Every structure is written in structure tokens, then in C-alpha cells.
Amino acid sequence: MTLFSLRIARALTFTLLFALTLAVGIWGTLAFAISGPENVFLRNSLSGLFGASSLICLIALTQPRWRWRALIAFAVVFMLTLVWWSSVKPSNDRNWQEGVAVLPWAKIEGDLVTVHNIRNIDYLSETDYTVNYYDKSFDLRKLEGVDVVTVHWMGPAIAHVFLSFAFAGDQHLAISIETRNQKGEGYSTLKGFFRQYELHYVVADERDVIRLRTNFRKNPPEDVYVYRARGMNGDGQRLFLEYLTQINKLKTTPAFYNTLTTNCTTNIWLNSRVNPDNLPLSWKILASGYLAEYLYENDRLETKGMSFAELQKQAWINPRAHAVDKADNFSQLIRMPAISR
Known part of the structure; x- marks a missing residue:
């Protein structure tokens, strides 16, 4: 040398x-x-x-x-x-906010799945609400599709992303991976790096998790887009079961949320690895606002021949959610043809 x-x-x-x-x-x-x-x-x-x-x-x-x-x-x-x-350990025993105080869990018996503690909050405002829960059974053989829901509130690069599983008879079960906040505790991106929040799967009626974001959050307002994933078939069933496996695991073994590595989008990607044709990790997964575009580029969304800009315009549901409010067929109505923006 x-x-x-x-x-x-x-x-x-x-x-x-x-x-x-x-x-x-x-x-x-x-x-x-x-x-x-x-x-x-x-x-x-x-x-x-x-x-x-x-x-x-x-x-x-x-x-x-x-x-x-x-x-x-x-x-x-x-x-x-x-x-x-x-020595900093996660816990299921804290003074939780009402909306995340009860953990969901599922009983799996062959193709029949019974999900317990599905959340269905009745909102008067973002902070004034009544929390309700119900149990419901789903037949895996009747899973018809998986919707990718993206929520934007601060530009194109940042979004909260969750999935909604569509079953026959217009039944939809939304599962949103979030932080489990204690009473009086808000969310901080920085704190999310330092074991301050437990990981939580919100299992809910769409009138809860979607309507909260379209109809009640005003500061800042949130834009919600619903995209149908393409060709899920058996992949959708495996993904749903993987979600339920993680939900049941968190009920007995709590885990920490992490802003970068264990968040709403990276956990979707981690859960999707149960399928053999899952997509590779990309910066568009980490920059979650671009996830839908990443799925579009890899032919994972139903596009009906549209460009991504056209598909995004059709996927925007805020006007329909405002119009139908808490109708019993909320999920069906927000998926009707788009209202011009």
C-alpha cells in the first residue's frame, strides 16, 4: 500500500x-x-x-x-x-385512550373466522364520540377483494395507509396499523423512534376509520383514497389470516411501534411477505404517500386502463363520504362513481 x-x-x-x-x-x-x-x-x-x-x-x-x-x-x-x-418493555396494561382500550382478537376455525371487538365509533366530532364494539364471523371463501386506503394530510409524500378486506354481501372489515396512545398522549414522529408507543391493529367498521378521516378531521383536513388491489384471490386469504395472526399475537405479546421500521406501511409489507409474489422493499413504501403509485407501477391495482392520475381522481372518496355520512350501506356508497373534484 x-x-x-x-x-x-x-x-x-x-x-x-x-x-x-x-x-x-x-x-x-x-x-x-x-x-x-x-x-x-x-x-x-x-x-x-x-x-x-x-x-x-x-x-x-x-x-x-x-x-x-x-x-x-x-x-x-x-x-x-x-x-x-x-429493559424498556412494551405493555398492554396502561391508561389507554378509549378508542384503543379494547384489543381485537380472532378465532379461526377452518374457513370460518370470528373477529371479536370490531370497533364502530359513533362520532359527533373528532374528540366527542361513543365507542361501540361488535363481533362478526367471516367466511374466507367469500373474500372478494382487498382495498388499499391511503390518507393524505401533508403533501404527496406522507400518508397513513391501511387495508380493508371485502367479503361477499358488501361486508368490509378495515384493519389500520397505528399507535396505541395513552390518555392525554398525542403522536410525535420523533417519539415514535424511541419506544414511546405500543403497536396496535385497529380492527373496525369502515364507518369508523374512514368516516373519521373524511368527515371529522379538520385540522388539518385529510384526503382519503380507496384503491382495489388486483388479483388477490388466495393471496388475499393468506394476507387476511396473517393479519389475524399478528392481531392475536399482540393480545398476548405487546410490541413497540417504530416510526421507520414498524409503522402502518412497513407492517403491511411485512405481512404481505406471506405471499410468494410480494413486492420488494422500496423507498416508495418508506415514503408512504407514494405506495399507491408503487402498486400501480407494479400492476397491483385494478386500473380499468386509466393513468395513475385518473385512477387517483376516481379513488378520492371525500365528497361521497360527506354525502352518505353514516348510512348503513356506507361502504357501498363511497365506492360509487366518483364525484368531480
Whole structure:
């Protein structure tokens, strides 16, 4: 190796160590600040100490005499932090908000599936509502399709995505993967990285999860699109059963939501791996607002020969949802021909 090559290798190694130390420092500082002990003083102190130790390590990296000693010391601090981090456990026993207080579960007997605790909230406003639940049986052989529902509220790149399973007789069961919030707790994208929310599958009537977003959320308003997935057949049945498997698992073994890795869209993709022809992971899955376009590009949506722009216009259901409100045949009516925007 030439002297020049050796210098390049050392520079790259230094850059990598510096970037890694900086990333770990930011993560650990935020982890203690957000998920640390309940005592505010202790939480802030641990966050400050970790931040200070990472800063000292970064400075020491520029000094060859202290570089490796500082890295070893910081590695010890990081390992102790990981021991603490592993002690942060999810729970099903918290003071939950009413809408997520009751967990759904399913009994599977061959082709007959009975889903318990299907949510059907009666809304007066986004925050004023009565929570109702019911049980219902579904015949897997009568699964006719799977709809992909995307909800946009802050531009094209960001969307909440969930699935609705369509059975014969205009029966629809929506399953939305969300955070399970405690009373008085709102959602924070940043906190979602740090084990602050349990993962929750909302199993609900469409008049609940769709109508909430089209008719009641105003600040900001939300645009809802319903797309029919193409050619599901046996894939749809396997996907539905995989969803129910995960729902039953969460009832006994809670898990954390993660903003990047365990969210509404990545979990749809993870569940879809039960099928042999599932799509590869793409940035359009991580940037969830583009998921429908990704499915369109891979011939996974029923398009009727339309461009994606035309299909999206037809899939927009807000005017129909406003018009039909809480009609008994809500699911059928919102799928009628589109109203011009």
C-alpha cells in the first residue's frame, strides 16, 4: 500500500468513526431524554451526561494520543446504555385512550373466522364520540377483494395507509396499523423512534376509520383514497389470516411501534411477505404517500386502463363520504362513481 493510499484509508476510517460516534451520541441523548426515567431531573441528567460523553469522544478523536482510549470508554458507556434500553418493555396494561382500550382478537376455525371487538365509533366530532364494539364471523371463501386506503394530510409524500378486506354481501372489515396512545398522549414522529408507543391493529367498521378521516378531521383536513388491489384471490386469504395472526399475537405479546421500521406501511409489507409474489422493499413504501403509485407501477391495482392520475381522481372518496355520512350501506356508497373534484 502506498503512502497516499494509507492516508486515504486513515481519513476514511476517521470519518467513519466520527460519523458513527456522532450518530450514537444523538441517538443516546434523545433516547434518555424521551424514554428515560420518569423523574425529570434524572432523565435530563442522564441525557446530558450521554451527550457530554459523546462530545468528549468526538473531540478526542481529533487527538491521536487519546483517540482509542476515548473510543473504548465511549463503547463501555454505549453498552451500558444498551442494557438499559433492553429493559424498556412494551405493555398492554396502561391508561389507554378509549378508542384503543379494547384489543381485537380472532378465532379461526377452518374457513370460518370470528373477529371479536370490531370497533364502530359513533362520532359527533373528532374528540366527542361513543365507542361501540361488535363481533362478526367471516367466511374466507367469500373474500372478494382487498382495498388499499391511503390518507393524505401533508403533501404527496406522507400518508397513513391501511387495508380493508371485502367479503361477499358488501361486508368490509378495515384493519389500520397505528399507535396505541395513552390518555392525554398525542403522536410525535420523533417519539415514535424511541419506544414511546405500543403497536396496535385497529380492527373496525369502515364507518369508523374512514368516516373519521373524511368527515371529522379538520385540522388539518385529510384526503382519503380507496384503491382495489388486483388479483388477490388466495393471496388475499393468506394476507387476511396473517393479519389475524399478528392481531392475536399482540393480545398476548405487546410490541413497540417504530416510526421507520414498524409503522402502518412497513407492517403491511411485512405481512404481505406471506405471499410468494410480494413486492420488494422500496423507498416508495418508506415514503408512504407514494405506495399507491408503487402498486400501480407494479400492476397491483385494478386500473380499468386509466393513468395513475385518473385512477387517483376516481379513488378520492371525500365528497361521497360527506354525502352518505353514516348510512348503513356506507361502504357501498363511497365506492360509487366518483364525484368531480
